[in-house]
Amino acid sequence: xxxxxxxxxxxxxxxxxxxxxxxxxxxxxxxxxxxxxxxxxxxxxxxxxxxxxxxxxxxxxxxxxxxxxxxxxxxxxxxxxxxxxxxxxxxxxxxxxxxxxxxxxxxxxxxxx
Amino acid sequence: xxxxxxxxxxxxxxxxxxxxxxxxxxxxxxxxxxxxxxxxxxxxxxxxxxxxxxxxxxxxxxxxxxxxxxxxxxxxxxxxxxxxxxxxxxxxxxxxxxxxxxxxxxxxxxx
Numbered sequence: 001x002x003x004x005x006x007x008x009x010x011x012x013x014x015x016x017x018x019x020x021x022x023x024x025x026x027x028x029x030x031x032x033x034x035x036x037x038x039x040x041x042x043x044x045x046x047x048x049x050x051x052x053x054x055x056x057x058x059x060x061x062x063x064x065x066x067x068x069x070x071x072x073x074x075x076x077x078x079x080x081x082x083x084x085x086x087x088x089x090x091x092x093x094x095x096x097x098x099x100x101x102x103x104x105x106x107x108x109x110x111x112x113x
Numbered sequence: 114x115x116x117x118x119x120x121x122x123x124x125x126x127x128x129x130x131x132x133x134x135x136x137x138x139x140x141x142x143x144x145x146x147x148x149x150x151x152x153x154x155x156x157x158x159x160x161x162x163x164x165x166x167x168x169x170x171x172x173x174x175x176x177x178x179x180x181x182x183x184x185x186x187x188x189x190x191x192x193x194x195x196x197x198x199x200x201x202x203x204x205x206x207x208x209x210x211x212x213x214x215x216x217x218x219x220x221x222x223x224x
Contacts, residue, residue, distance in 0.1 A: 042216070042217070043214050043216040043217050046212070051210060098210060
């Protein structure tokens with residue numbers, strides 16, 4: 001069966017520091033991969049999605065970036081964190097075919113101080 | 114792009130009653146509509162979904178209905194239990210591989 005992992009689970013970082021969040025998927029190949037951000041008590045905002053290695057689509061202009069160095073690895077990065085980057089970051093995967101179900105990871109709680 | 118609206122934002126029901134959450138979408142090309150349940154501090158969990166070639170789908174106490182003409186779909190939970198308390202999100206698939214989510218409904222089931 002397929003599983004999705006995210007780490008770290010929680011992170012506290014100072015303003016201006018760099019960020020690297022990692023997501024890996026097991027048990028599937030050629031998945032679509034997604035990064036979402038969820039502010040406290042709010043809905044899910046799509047940040048990036050990827051349909052293949054090196055292919056990244058950005059949904060929201062910001063100081064975050066994403067990379068997909070391997071088929072089942074998705075990384076969210078920032079060179080300099082802002083206070084507004086605090087939130088719950090969720091990685092998700094879906095099958096490569098349109099209409100395939102989407103499944104979420106456990107999330108990373110990021111607090112920028 | 115797609116726009117998904119979800120109502121109500123909060124819903125409080127007595128244990129054993131039914132709960133209904135409604136969503137509307139804007140892109141008539143959307144053809145896949147999942148529902149997620151999110152417990153505090155966890156990632157959303159897929160609980161049921163429906164595709165545009167079907168009007169209704171049931172899974173035990175949970176059902177989803179879809180009205181393509183009106184572009185709205187609903188989640189129905191019958192015989193609610195305290196463990197159904199969570200935040201529920203609807204979503205619509207747009208442009209083959211992008212999902213747009215509603216703003217969420219916080220369901221509170223009172224024992």
